[in-house]
Amino acid sequence: MITVWVVRFLSGILDTSLLLLPPAWRPENLVGTYVPGVGIILSLLVLFLTGVVMKNLFGGRMVAGLESLVRRIPVVGAVYGGAKTFSETVLADKGKDSAFKQVVLVEFPRKGVFSIGFITAKDLEEVQARTAQDVTCVFVPTTPNPTTGFLVLYPRNEVTLLDMTVDEAFKMLLTLGVVVPTWKQKPSDGVLAPPQAGP
Numbered sequence: 001m002i003t004v005w006v007v008r009f010l011s012g013i014l015d016t017s018l019l020l021l022p023p024a025w026r027p028e029n030l031v032g033t034y035v036p037g038v039g040i041i042l043s044l045l046v047l048f049l050t051g052v053v054m055k056n057l058f059g060g061r062m063v064a065g066l067e068s069l070v071r072r073i074p075v076v077g078a079v080y081g082g083a084k085t086f087s088e089t090v091l092a093d094k095g096k097d098s099a100f101k102q103v104v105l106v107e108f109p110r111k112g113v114f115s116i117g118f119i120t121a122k123d124l125e126e127v128q129a130r131t132a133q134d135v136t137c138v139f140v141p142t143t144p145n146p147t148t149g150f151l152v153l154y155p156r157n158e159v160t161l162l163d164m165t166v167d168e169a170f171k172m173l174l175t176l177g178v179v180v181p182t183w184k185q186k187p188s189d190g191v192l193a194p195p196q197a198g199p
Helices: 002-020 027-031 038-071 076-091 125-131 166-174
Strands: 102-107 114-121 135-141 149-155
Touching: 038 076, 102 135, 102 166, 114 166, 125 135
Parallel strands: none
Antiparallel strands: 102 114, 114 135, 135 149
C-alpha cells in the first residue's frame, strides 16, 4: 500500500510538469482523456536529453577544466597526472599494441621468491650490447595498487611465461591474490609440467 501511495504521489507531482506544455500538446487534449504517468515519462525524457546535451556540448570542457584545476594542486596533481598517463598508455591499449605484452613469473625481490610481472619491452639494444645478455624488460607491480612497481631487466632464460591474460593478472593483483584465474592448460593427471622459460 505504501509503495502504491508513493507512486501515485510522485506521479501527481510530475504530471504537473505537463502544464509547461502548450495546451494543444497536452495528452488530455491529444487523446481526449487524462493519462496518468505521462508526466513521469516526460520528466525522465527531459533529464535524459539534458544529460546528452551536457555531455556532448559542455561535458568535455567541464572535464578539461576540472582536470586543469586538479593538476595545479600540489602532490595531488602529480599523482593524478601519473595515474592518467599510466591508464592512457597501459590500461587503455588492447591487443598487439598493448603496453603489457605478456604475463610472466620472475624471481623478485630475491632468489627463491616469485612475483607476477609484465613484459613491456624485448628489444633493448643498448642494454643487451653493454651486458652481453639477451635481456627482457619486466614491470613488477605492487599490490593492491598495480600502478606503481619496479622496472627490472631480466635475462630471458630467467623469465617464465604464464598462460593467464593481462586482465586476469590485474584481478589477482587488485584482490591481493584472492581471485586466482583458472589454469585452462592444467594437466589432467595432476602432474605439473616443467616451467616454460624465456619469452
